[in-house]
Amino acid sequence: MTFNPEKLSAFPTSPGVYLMKNKEGKVLYVGKANNLKQRVKQYFATHGDGRKIVPYLTSQVEEIDIILVTSEKEALLLENNLIKKHQPKYNALLKDDKSYFSLAINHKHQWPMVRVVRYKGKPPRNQLYFGPYTKGHAAKQTLNLLRRLFPLRQCSDHELASRTRPCILYDIKKCVAPCVNKCTKEEYDTLVSQVIHFLKGHDSVIVKELKKEMAEASKKQNFEKADLILKTIHAIEATIETQHVEEALSGDYDVLGIYREADEVMLTQMVYREGKLIDSYNHPFSHNAQNDNELLVSFLMQHYVDKESLPKKILLPMLLPETQTLSALLNIRLSYPKSPTLTHMAENNARANFNREKEAKDLTERVLIEMEEKCHLTNYPERIECFDNSNISGSEPVSGMVVYTKGARDRQHYRKYRIREAGPSDDYGALKEVLSRRFKTTTTLPDLIIIDGGKGHLNLAKKVLSDNNISTVDLIAVAKEEHKHTKGMTAERVFLLDHDEPLTLKPNSPLLFFLQQVRDEAHRFAITFQKARRKKQLFASALDEISGIGPVKKKRLLQHFGSFKRILEASPEDLLAVKGITQADVKRLKEWKKGKL
Numbered sequence: 001m002t003f004n005p006e007k008l009s010a011f012p013t014s015p016g017v018y019l020m021k022n023k024e025g026k027v028l029y030v031g032k033a034n035n036l037k038q039r040v041k042q043y044f045a046t047h048g049d050g051r052k053i054v055p056y057l058t059s060q061v062e063e064i065d066i067i068l069v070t071s072e073k074e075a076l077l078l079e080n081n082l083i084k085k086h087q088p089k090y091n092a093l094l095k096d097d098k099s100y101f102s103l104a105i106n107h108k109h110q111w112p113m114v115r116v117v118r119y120k121g122k123p124p125r126n127q128l129y130f131g132p133y134t135k136g137h138a139a140k141q142t143l144n145l146l147r148r149l150f151p152l153r154q155c156s157d158h159e160l161a162s163r164t165r166p167c168i169l170y171d172i173k174k175c176v177a178p179c180v181n182k183c184t185k186e187e188y189d190t191l192v193s194q195v196i197h198f199l200k201g202h203d204s205v206i207v208k209e210l211k212k213e214m215a216e217a218s219k220k221q222n223f224e225k226a227d228l229i230l231k232t233i234h235a236i237e238a239t240i241e242t243q244h245v246e247e248a249l250s251g252d253y254d255v256l257g258i259y260r261e262a263d264e265v266m267l268t269q270m271v272y273r274e275g276k277l278i279d280s281y282n283h284p285f286s287h288n289a290q291n292d293n294e295l296l297v298s299f300l301m302q303h304y305v306d307k308e309s310l311p312k313k314i315l316l317p318m319l320l321p322e323t324q325t326l327s328a329l330l331n332i333r334l335s336y337p338k339s340p341t342l343t344h345m346a347e348n349n350a351r352a353n354f355n356r357e358k359e360a361k362d363l364t365e366r367v368l369i370e371m372e373e374k375c376h377l378t379n380y381p382e383r384i385e386c387f388d389n390s391n392i393s394g395s396e397p398v399s400g401m402v403v404y405t406k407g408a409r410d411r412q413h414y415r416k417y418r419i420r421e422a423g424p425s426d427d428y429g430a431l432k433e434v435l436s437r438r439f440k441t442t443t444t445l446p447d448l449i450i451i452d453g454g455k456g457h458l459n460l461a462k463k464v465l466s467d468n469n470i471s472t473v474d475l476i477a478v479a480k481e482e483h484k485h486t487k488g489m490t491a492e493r494v495f496l497l498d499h500d501e502p503l504t505l506k507p508n509s510p511l512l513f514f515l516q517q518v519r520d521e522a523h524r525f526a527i528t529f530q531k532a533r534r535k536k537q538l539f540a541s542a543l544d545e546i547s548g549i550g551p552v553k554k555k556r557l558l559q560h561f562g563s564f565k566r567i568l569e570a571s572p573e574d575l576l577a578v579k580g581i582t583q584a585d586v587k588r589l590k591e592w593k594k595g596k597l
Contacts, residue, residue, distance in 0.1 A: 003061045005044040011037040016068040017078050019086070023062045027086035029289055032075040036066055053263035053289045057090050072325045080301040090289035092265070092298045102129045103139060103146075103199060105192070110185075111160065111178040112192050113153050116143055130199040130309065142199075149232055150195050151176050152188075158569050173228065200273065200309060207233055251275060253313040256296065257346025259354045263288050266354035267299055270346050271311075282353045293320055304330045317343045363510070364407035370511045371448075374503065375496055377474040379447040382406055385438075386450040388522035389419075389430045390530040397424055398533060399434040400526030403446075404518055416529045427453070428460055435464040445470065451477040452519050455502075458495045478519045492516060546592045553580050568593050 003020075016036045020029040033039030043058050069075045083091050104117045105128040116139045117129075146152075151174050153160060155167070160179050169175035176183040176191070190209075197206050210233050217226040255270040265288050271279040288295060297320065304310060313333045320326065320334070327334045337343060368381050384404040391397035397419040403410040417437065422429030431451070439445075449465075451457045458477040465473060477495040479502075492512060493502035505512040549557070560578045561567045567575075567589070575586045 002059060003044075003064060005041070007064075008037060008041050008044070011040060011066065012068065013037050014068050015070075015072065015075055016066050017075055017082060019065040019067075019082065020057070020061045020088075021063045021065065022060045025063070027082075027088050028060060029057060029088050029090040030079055030082045030086065031290075031294065032079040034072065034075075036068075040064060053090065053287065057289045072322060073329060076297065076301060076322060076325060076329060080298070080305070083298060084302070090263075090287055092267075092285045092288055092290055092295045093302075103143060104129050105196065107192065107196075109157075111153055111188060113155075114143060114146055114195060116140055128196065146195060146198070147174060149198070150191050152191055152195065153178055155179070251313065252311045253315060254311045255315045255342045255346045256299070257317050257343055257348070257350045258292050258295070259347060259350035260292065261354070261358075264354070264358075265295060266350045266357070267295070268346050268350035268353060269303075270342070270349065273311075280349060282350070284354075284357060292318060296320060297322060297326065300326055300330065300334075304332060315343055317347060364514075367510050367514050368407055371514070374505075374511065375474070375476050375494065376499075377448060379472070379474055381448040381474070383410075383446045384448045384450060384518065385446040386452065386518045386522040387431065387434060387438075388452040388519070388526040389427055389434070390523075390526040391419075391424060396530055396533040397422065397430055398526060398530045399430055400522055400529055401434070401438065402518070402522045402525050407514070409521065414525060416525075418533070428456065431457055432460055432464055435461055436468070439465065439468045439470060445473055448474045448476065450515070450518055450522075451475070452479070452522055453477050454479045454493070455495050458497065462497060478515050492519075546588050548585055548588055553578075553585065556580060 013035050015032075015034045017030065017032045018036060018040055019027050020031075021027055031039070043054055067078060069078060083093060087093055102117055103114055105114050106112050106126070107128050108126060117127075147154065151169075153175055154169060155163070163179040166177035166180050166182060167175070170177040170182060176188060178188050190213075194206050194209065210229050214226050214229040214233070217223075217229060252273050255272065257268045257270070259266045259268075263286065265285040267283045267285070269281045269283065270277060271281070283299065285295070290298065296316065296318070300314070304314075310330075310332060313335065316323075316334060316336050317340075319336045323334050371377065372380055382405065386402050386404075387399060389397065389399045399417040399419060401415040401417070403413040405413075415438070417434045419430045419433060422433050431453070449461060451461050454477060458475060461475050461477075465471070465475070475497055479493050479495065492505070492515060494505065494515065495502050505515075556578050557567050557575075558564070561570060572586045572590075575581050575589065576583070
């Protein structure tokens with residue numbers, strides 16, 4: 001039974017937060033209002049409030065909880081916390097489980113360095129982070145640029161402590177060699193400061209400092225140093241010209257733009273530092289029941305609270321009633337510009353990216369429909385699972401399962417399998433074992449299973465499903481054509497149940513490309529797992545060569561240090577900290593390492 005709007009007569013007119021729940025008690029939507037009674041009534045009004053998604057939302061609502069607050073500030077904070085806690089389907093939610101790449105500087109170290117790191121949610125403390133970058137390639141490009149401009153160390157802490165002479169990077173002017181005191185602490189800290197300014201977009205500050213430093217070097221007739229500084233200045237100025245778009249405004253600010261079609265929304269965030277456009281991020285939201293004002297407030301609260309390197313100002317595409325309260329909470333000036341040139345540009349970017357994503361989704365949907373037709377499937381293949389086995393010379397056999405949902409990789413549902421029963425080179429036995437384990441106890445069934453193999457693999461998979469009383473899942477197998485002696489191009493063969501001959505697809509077929517993509521992803525996933533298992537086994541085998549290190553000590557060492565490499569790099573004190581390790585064991589480890597080098 002859906003929510004009875006007559007209950008709203010008992011709702012207070014006070015400010016607060018409301019939680020809409022379905023019959024299972026799951027929170028579908030969280031909102032805030034200065035007048036709870038008036039705001040919630042709008043959802044159930046006969047004429048509605050104009051949003052197409054609202055009738056669909058209210059048809060699922062069975063209960064509405066309310067929490068009263070004393071101020072708009074409290075309502076904003078509570079709404080934000082409840083959205084993060086319950087992750088409602090119809091609210092805009094910035095996912096915390098996404099992996100981000102950033103550039104990190106361990107600025108508290110005596111000799112800091114810059115490196116690319118990857119993390120989920122909030123980054124760890126005790127380092128400075130710049131980013132995030134949505135792709136690792138962009139972060140690595142920036143790191144390479146920094147290494148060309150600023151010769152900070154690139155070696156590990158262990159290498160830094162153990163060097164007695166500079167490495168080749170010092171000879172080619174890519175490092176100032178703090179490891180052997182080729183630079184002073186003050187000189188190194190100046191470089192670190194310049195890197196931080198550069199990453200914050202303060203290019204003019206760096207150039208000004210470098211010109212001053214160049215003048216001092218010339219005055220002291222240190223012309224080689226002055227020439228190096230001049231080259232760095234030219235490189236930075238060239239970078240500014242090629243990477244930044246000049247704008248009329250100055251200072252550090254972000255510009256937000258929104259484009260919407262029904263409950264699908266794209267929010268674009270354009271990042272300006274020192275008046276230059278340095279980056280742009282797109283945030284898509286689906287099944288969103290918030291209006292544009294509510295979505296903007298949610299985004300601001302989720303994206304700008306407790307973040308480093310905040311802009312001083314944010315230009316909004318519309319006026320918000322909560323502007324003053326939000327500005328105080330975020331400690332950022334929020335404004336709707338009189339001349340909306342920049343916000344219009346952000347909105348145009350949001351529209352363009354929305355249409356691009358929509359086109360990609362439409363193409364994927366067409367491919368899945370084509371697969372349903374050409375492969376004679378009984379289900380639309382919304383969830384696809386693909387299996388592949390991997391072993392090298394029969395050792396460490398494993399299998400991997402990759403999952404595609406609505407045509408996109410669904411990594412959270414990937415699974416790894418160690419082969420326990422099948423023989424080392426028994427591909428059929430491994431497939432039977434993995435499928436049996438996958439479907440022995442499960443409530444989630446795929447629409448389609450893709451097997452990397454031929455007709456025999458397909459028939460085996462059919463029998464396993466039948467033995468587990470599963471008859472609603474479609475099956476196909478994808479195999480490469482046997483290589484020709486002429487080394488010509490190979491084609492894919494798609495085997496179908498109840499069809500004697502394999503399906504042939506045109507070389508430029510989008511369906512063929514998609515099947516290859518899924519099969520290759522399964523192969524990559526399985527072989528990566530197999531290599532990791534083999535590497536771990538090799539490390540364990542290496543410890544077997546050292547007398548006095550038995551199974552118990554070997555296990556403790558690997559658990560403590562994580563890898564054989566770290567065991568060899570560990571200091572005697574760290575090794576002795578492991579339970580059961582003696583001075584004699586440490587001596588044997590060092591002697592073994594010396595004999596292998």
